[in-house]
Each structure stands twice: as structure tokens, then as C-alpha cells.
Amino acid sequence: MKLLSCPLNGLRNISEFTYGGEYHPTPDHRTTSSRDWAEHVFFHDNTAGIVIEWWCHTPSSFWFLAERNTLTDEVVRTFTPDELYTKPTIQHEPKPETTP
Amino acid sequence: MPLGLLKYGLTKKYPAKHHFTPEKALKKHYDVVIIGGGGHGAAIAYNLAKYHGVTNVAILEKSYLGGGNTARNTAVIRSNYLTESGVNFYSESVKLYNNLSNEFNYNVMMESRGQLTLAHSDAAIRSFRWRAEVNQHLGVRSELVDRQSIAELVPNLNMSEDARYPIMAGLWHADGATARHDAVAWGYAKGACDRGVELHQLTEVEDIIIANGRVNGVKTNRGTIHCGAVVQAVAGASSIVAKKAGIALPIHCYPLQAMVTQPYKPILTPHVSSPQVHVYVHQTSRGEFVIGGGSDPYPLYNTRATLDQRETLSAAALELFPFLTQARLLRQWAGITDMTPDYSPIMGLSPVKNYYLDAGWGTWGFKATPICGVTMAALIATGKVPDLIKPFELERFYRFEQINEAGATAASH
Numbered sequence: 001m002k003l004l005s006c007p008l009n010g011l012r013n014i015s016e017f018t019y020g021g022e023y024h025p026t027p028d029h030r031t032t033s034s035r036d037w038a039e040h041v042f043f044h045d046n047t048a049g050i051v052i053e054w055w056c057h058t059p060s061s062f063w064f065l066a067e068r069n070t071l072t073d074e075v076v077r078t079f080t081p082d083e084l085y086t087k088p089t090i091q092h093e094p095k096p097e098t099t100p
Numbered sequence: 101m102p103l104g105l106l107k108y109g110l111t112k113k114y115p116a117k118h119h120f121t122p123e124k125a126l127k128k129h130y131d132v133v134i135i136g137g138g139g140h141g142a143a144i145a146y147n148l149a150k151y152h153g154v155t156n157v158a159i160l161e162k163s164y165l166g167g168g169n170t171a172r173n174t175a176v177i178r179s180n181y182l183t184e185s186g187v188n189f190y191s192e193s194v195k196l197y198n199n200l201s202n203e204f205n206y207n208v209m210m211e212s213r214g215q216l217t218l219a220h221s222d223a224a225i226r227s228f229r230w231r232a233e234v235n236q237h238l239g240v241r242s243e244l245v246d247r248q249s250i251a252e253l254v255p256n257l258n259m260s261e262d263a264r265y266p267i268m269a270g271l272w273h274a275d276g277a278t279a280r281h282d283a284v285a286w287g288y289a290k291g292a293c294d295r296g297v298e299l300h301q302l303t304e305v306e307d308i309i310i311a312n313g314r315v316n317g318v319k320t321n322r323g324t325i326h327c328g329a330v331v332q333a334v335a336g337a338s339s340i341v342a343k344k345a346g347i348a349l350p351i352h353c354y355p356l357q358a359m360v361t362q363p364y365k366p367i368l369t370p371h372v373s374s375p376q377v378h379v380y381v382h383q384t385s386r387g388e389f390v391i392g393g394g395s396d397p398y399p400l401y402n403t404r405a406t407l408d409q410r411e412t413l414s415a416a417a418l419e420l421f422p423f424l425t426q427a428r429l430l431r432q433w434a435g436i437t438d439m440t441p442d443y444s445p446i447m448g449l450s451p452v453k454n455y456y457l458d459a460g461w462g463t464w465g466f467k468a469t470p471i472c473g474v475t476m477a478a479l480i481a482t483g484k485v486p487d488l489i490k491p492f493e494l495e496r497f498y499r500f501e502q503i504n505e506a507g508a509t510a511a512s513h
Contacts (some may be wrong), residue, residue: 014397019399035498044339048401070401
């Protein structure tokens with residue numbers, strides 16, 4: 001792999017990118033035990049084959065995901081995080097009623 | 101002796117002895133199965149057979165003896181680490197290395213040449229001072245040295261103040277050494293096979309049989325074996341093998357590349373490394389300059405060599421040793437490293453009963469080979485985790501008790 005296709009900037013030299021680790025859904029911090037947190041933080045699948053991982057285009061600080069084969073070093077595709085994450089719907093606190 | 105050698109050379113019938121087990125069928129049952137026939141696997145088998153009387157042992161190697169990362173590392177032996185656990189562990193290994201040729205009656209070509217790590221910044225000097233204090237406290241020969249001492253230790257080093265990163269000070273580690281990596285694996289395997297251990301090459305473990313949380317045997321491409329205990333010593337494939345036993349590990353596999361020049365006359369005695377320019381250089385007893393650096397920038401299970409790394413390593417090596425400008429490269433290769441979050445190994449018990457881990461060997465595996473054999477064999481034979489490797493257990497990550505050795509690498513990764 002000498003070039004990587006950034007969803008924002010197109011095909012760029014690999015030296016412009018930073019590897020950001022395997023993709024894992026983040027556990028819910030309110031319900032996760034510290035043992036499960038340790039597993040989420042430290043443990044890896046380390047798969048020999050096709051994996052989904054985070055990459056960052058360093059000059060533009062743009063984070064995206066890539067499907068890559070860790071045996072052949074071939075990139076299957078790159079995509080933006082909104083394929084895996086839906087935008088959170090922001091719920092506004094109801095305004096306290098003010099008495100006139 | 102010379103006359104004996106002459107007689108030996110002139111006899112028609114060389115009394116050549118097989119070092120290792122001749123090819124034969126696998127037995128149905130072994131007391132201990134060792135997955136991985138590298139230096140570590142052979143060392144564990146050797147210690148089991150010689151010091152614990154456990155000889156019904158099989159080493160299963162998917163390729164050939166010492167053909168994995170044992171053949172691919174750059175054979176640096178040192179103990180100038182940063183944590184108490186790390187220094188105690190590696191210094192014990194250096195002591196064992198010093199006596200290894202006598203132990204085997206087989207020459208592993210151990211040479212104590214010393215290791216010099218270079219500081220090009222105030223921050224590096226501070227961390228070296230810290231390491232030197234920790235090392236000296238624990239009985240390891242390690243000291244901070246100034247520019248003049250560096251020039252005396254390595255006269256051909258570029259000490260120019262006009263360099264991109266001028267050398268400011270160094271960490272001199274007199275215990276630093278090198279040995280022939282193949283001989284280490286062969287010496288251990290020979291000693292083990294002489295005592296009844298079976299080495300089975302071209303034998304790949306395809307699955308691990310577990311019942312009621314306890315390991316019962318392994319399925320290989322040559323049939324199923326039952327056994328009392330299994331130890332995996334397969335750096336570079338640790339996650340893949342552990343997964344067969346249902347164990348997840350905190351490891352990412354990165355290639356680590358190195359290269360050698362053509363052989364030249366002896367001119368460089370110690371190992372010289374620089375975490376700032378990401379390179380380490382030493383000259384083998386054969387005369388080649390070995391040039392290595394940091395791991396590749398992202399994980400991969402592929403030992404290809406890249407032009408990028410060749411350029412980076414060459415530039416860094418020339419910065420330190422401009423006289424290498426005319427040197428020609430002979431070859432470049434990669435090994436697969438098991439990088440752990442804290443740059444320390446994962447050794448000892450696993451969640452599966454009687455299944456032992458010898459994993460997480462990133463760039464520190466070769467130097468730990470002898471102590472790894474001693475401690476892992478003691479664990480398997482007695483079931484008790486030796487104090488020296490207790491801190492390296494897998495459970496440390498769940499307790500957030502990492503042993504951070506990231507600051508003690510030779511060329512920073």
C-alpha cells in the first residue's frame with residue numbers, strides 16, 4: 001500500500017496518513033464494568049485478513065474508516081464514519097416555564 | 101586439539117551426529133506440547149527436559165526450526181530497561197546468555213560489546229539519567245556518558261555539531277551484547293532432543309481441543325495429539341493461535357524491518373542506537389553492518405520490505421556513520437512483532453487451564469530467550485508462576501497495571 005484514498009481528499013500518499021486503530025463500537029460508559037473497559041481499551045482482534053480500522057488524513061485532520069486486508073496490505077474501500085454512526089439527535093431540555 | 105581436528109578432517113567416515121529428531125510419526129500423547137519451534141519454544145523444551153525431568157515433550161513447528169522471528173531479529177542482547185520488573189527480568193537473561201555456550205557445549209558466539217544509546221536532546225538526557233539510576237540500583241552496568249567519552253567509545257561516529265541532530269550525551273551499557281541467533285535456537289533444540297524431546301517441523305497446529313475450561317490436546321495437519329499441557333511460543337502469530345484456544349490478547353502485529361550491508365573489515369565494536377533518528381547500527385562478527393529502526397507505521401501480517409523504510413533507515417544510518425556512504429546493501433527483510441500496549445511481554449497463565457502463554461514479544465524477544473526458557477519451564481513443571489514473570493501476566497491489563505517499557509526501546513517505535 002503506497003497510496004490511500006481519503007473520502008475527503010482523494011488518493012494521497014500513505015505518508016500523509018496516521019493509523020488510528022481497529023474499529024470497535026464504544027461501549028456505554030454508564031453500564032460497562034471496568035473489566036470490560038480494559039478489554040475495550042487494550043485488547044485487539046488483530047485479525048489476519050480483512051479488518052475495519054480508523055485512519056486520519058493528517059494535514060486536514062480528517063478521520064475516516066478503511067477496510068484493509070492485513071495479509072496482502074490491500075485496501076478494499078474507505079468510507080466516512082456516518083456509515084457506522086448516526087448523528088445524535090439533540091434533545092433540548094424543556095425551558096422552565098416562566099410565570100409572567 | 102589441532103591434531104584431532106586434522107584426523108577428523110581426513111577420515112572418510114565423518115562421525116556426524118544428527119542435532120535434532122529425525123522425521124518420525126507423532127505420538128498419540130505427550131505430557132507437554134510446545135507450539136512454535138523458535139528460540140523460545142526450544143528453550144522451554146530444553147529446560148523442561150534438563151532441569152525438570154519432563155521429556156515426553158513435542159515441539160510443533162509449522163515451518164522449520166528457528167525460521168520465524170528467531171531468524172529475523174537483529175540479535176541485540178541488553179538489560180538497560182526502565183522498570184524494576186523489566187530490568188530484573190532482562191538482566192537475568194543476560195547472565196544466562198553469558199554462560200550459554202558452556203551450558204550447551206555449543207558455541208553461540210556470544211560477544212559482550214556494549215551498547216550505546218544516543219541523546220540528541222535535553223529530554224533524552226533526563227530519561228537516560230533516570231534509566232542509568234534504575235539500572236545501577238538493580239546491578240546493571242549502565243551510565244550516562246558525555247561527548248568526549250562517546251568519541252572514545254565509537255571513534256567513527258559523526259560527532260559534528262553541525263549535524264541535523266547533534267549528539268549531546270549517551271547511555272553506555274557495558275552489558276550489551278550480541279550472539280548468533282540461529283545457534284541459540286539450535287543449541288537449545290539439540291540439548292532438548294538429546295534428552296528425548298521430539299521436534300516436529302512442518303507440523304502446523306490447526307485447532308486446540310478444550311473441554312471444561314482445560315486444554316486436552318491439539319489438532320495438527322498430521323493428526324490429533326492428546327496432551328497434559330500446551331504452551332504457545334509463536335511471536336508474530338500469537339493472536340491467531342490464542343484465538344484457537346478462545347483467548348483474546350492485547351497485541352497488534354507490526355512488521356519490523358532491518359537490513360545489512362556487504363561485509364567489511366571490523367571497524368565498529370559496540371551497538372549504537374538513536375531513538376531520535378530511529379536507527380540502530382552494529383557490525384556483525386562476519387563484518388556486515390546491521391541497520392534496524394522502528395516498526396512499520398501500521399499493523400500488517402506480511403514480511404515484505406519497503407523502499408520507504410530502506411530510504412529512512414539509510415538516511416538515519418548515514419547521519420550517524422557518514423563513512424557508510426559507499427557501503428552496498430546486501431539484503432533487507434522484515435519480522436512480525438507482537439506489539440503490546442506497554443512494550444512488555446505477556447507470559448504465564450491464561451484463562452484456559454494448563455494452557456500457557458509466551459506471547460507479546462515485540463522487539464524484545466531474542467534477548468529474553470534464556471530466561472523465558474527457565475521461567476516458563478518452571479511454571480509448566482510446578483504449576484507455580486515464578487516471581488520474575490508474575491508482573492507480565494495477562495491479567496495485568498484488567499488491573500491497569502501495565503509495565504511501561506516504551507521509553508526503553510533502542511530506536512523508538
